[in-house]
Amino acid sequence: xxxxxxxxxxxxxxxxxxxxxxxxxxxxxxxxxxxxxxxxxxxxxxxxxxxxxxxxxxxxxxxxxxxxxxxxxxxxxxxxxxxxxxxxxxxxxxxxxxxxxxxxxxxxxxxxxxxxxxxxxxxxxxxxxxxxxxxxxxxxxxxxxxxxxxxxxxxxxxxxxxxxxxxxxxxxxxxxxxxxxxxxxxxxxxxxxxxxxxxxxxxxxxxxxxxxxxxxxxxxxxxxxxxxxxxxxxxxxxxxxxxx
Amino acid sequence: xxxxxxxxxxxxxxxxxxxxxxxxxxxxxxxxxxxxxxxxxxxxxxxxxxxxxxxxxxxxxxxxxxxxxxxxxxxxxxxxxxxxxxxxxxxxxxxxxxxxxxxxxxxxxxxxxxxxxxxxxxxxxxxxxxxxxxxxxxxxxxxxxx
Numbered sequence: 074x075x076x077x078x079x080x081x082x083x084x085x086x087x088x089x090x091x092x093x094x095x096x097x098x099x100x101x102x103x104x105x106x107x108x109x110x111x112x113x114x115x116x117x118x119x120x121x122x123x124x125x126x127x128x129x130x131x132x133x134x135x136x137x138x139x140x141x142x143x144x145x146x147x148x149x150x151x152x153x154x155x156x157x158x159x160x161x162x163x164x165x166x167x168x169x170x171x172x173x174x175x176x177x178x179x180x181x182x183x184x185x186x187x188x189x190x191x192x193x194x195x196x197x198x199x200x201x202x203x204x205x206x207x208x209x210x211x212x213x214x215x216x217x218x219x220x221x222x223x224x225x226x227x228x229x230x231x232x233x234x235x236x237x238x239x240x241x242x243x244x245x246x247x248x249x250x251x252x253x254x255x256x257x258x259x260x261x262x263x264x265x266x267x268x269x270x271x272x273x274x275x276x277x278x279x280x281x282x283x284x285x286x287x288x289x290x291x292x293x294x295x296x297x298x299x300x301x302x303x304x305x306x307x308x309x310x311x312x313x314x315x316x317x
Numbered sequence: 318x319x320x321x322x323x324x325x326x327x328x329x330x331x332x333x334x335x336x337x338x339x340x341x342x343x344x345x346x347x348x349x350x351x352x353x354x355x356x357x358x359x360x361x362x363x364x365x366x367x368x369x370x371x372x373x374x375x376x377x378x379x380x381x382x383x384x385x386x387x388x389x390x391x392x393x394x395x396x397x398x399x400x401x402x403x404x405x406x407x408x409x410x411x412x413x414x415x416x417x418x419x420x421x422x423x424x425x426x427x428x429x430x431x432x433x434x435x436x437x438x439x440x441x442x443x444x445x446x447x448x449x450x451x452x453x454x455x456x457x458x459x460x461x462x463x
Contacts (some may be wrong), residue, residue: 075462114442114444114446115444115445116442116444116445116447117443117444117445117447117449118410118438119410121409121437123442127444149329151324152321152324152325153321170392186409187408187409187410187438188408188410188435188436188437188438189407189408189409189433189435189436190433190435191354191432193435194350194352195352196350196352197350233331233332234335236332237335237336237339241339241343248343248350248371249347249350249351249352250352250353250354251352252352252353252418252435252437254437254439254440255437255440256440257440257441257442260440265440265441265442266440266441266442266443267443267444267447269444270442270443270444276451298366309459316337
């Protein structure tokens with residue numbers, strides 16, 4: 074793991090990976106959207122409303138995936154004091170919050186025609202709203218503490234504590250009666266979604282993941298550079314003192 | 318090496334404690350976390366009349382009766398069923414065999430007076446042709462069969 078700790082090596086790898094990730098994102102999202110919105114069949118119950126799923130479901134998966142990555146990075150930062158893990162978690166938070174907002178908004182737009190309501194306080198919807206607040210709280214805590222090391226420590230603990238919400242979101246539909254339907258793809262019995270709809274859905278999910286990778290690499294790079302600038306400024310302000 | 322082990326232990330035990338605490342809280346709040354009660358809950362727990370609750374289940378086959386804007390139907394979980402009366406607009410997916418969640422109160426006569434009716438969607442997604450083919454071949458596993 075320490076091999077990855079060298080920021081210069083990380084920057085080199087990130088710059089090599091990013092163009093490929095970006096290109097693959099564009100291909101996956103373009104093909105996925107054309108298949109999903111144009112060529113996949115309407116659902117036997119929902120009709121064309123089902124097409125909202127091609128954005129809603131990958132966004133919801135990513136909301137959980139990004140938070141899980143943040144929790145893992147935070148644990149690595151707390152335990153092994155890995156210098157890039159804090160930055161990876163910090164860089165992920167706004168992206169995860171964005172995915173959560175997309176999932177909530179598209180879900181609401183789907184709920185109105187399908188269920189007959191924009192919003193209900195069932196366990197799934199409420200726990201995802203809490204996830205959004207966890208993301209926002211995490212971002213706010215980074216901004217609230219000035220010393221970067223103390224901020225990293227406090228936010229890492231918040232990210233780990235908030236992680237208990239992730240299994241609650243995933244299993245809320247199985248543990249309690251909810252208005253939200255149970256999982257269709259990630260089930261023990263295999264997907265309950267027809268192949269013609271599953272293909273565009275999975276393509277979109279891969280596209281969303283690649284998008285996250287491309288954006289998070291850029292954001293980590295930016296954090297590293299910002300940290301270097303801060304170090305240089307500090308050095309510059311100390312220099313005259315040394316001469317004396 | 319030593320402080321790393323200590324921090325690892327600290328994080329792992331901390332997360333385990335947290336998981337246990339949250340698990341206990343969720344188990345204690347079980348009844349408040351369910352979004353709706355099934356007809357069996359309503360019958361067996363003897364829900365008092367005029368208490369606002371949500372009742373969820375499947376619309377029983379051949380039970381829907383429409384009179385103007387008032388609809389009466391029975392909500393079933395195959396073990397018990399409860400009669401429901403509702404005045405207002407029904408969601409598009411409302412039909413016999415469909416999952417619904419209704420909100421309202423139990424009347425003195427045992428009829429559930431709903432003020433809202435929401436359609437519940439299931440986890441099955443398929444094109445109409447596939448649904449028709451499944452129904453024809455007798456492999457239909459939709460909500461009516463559950």
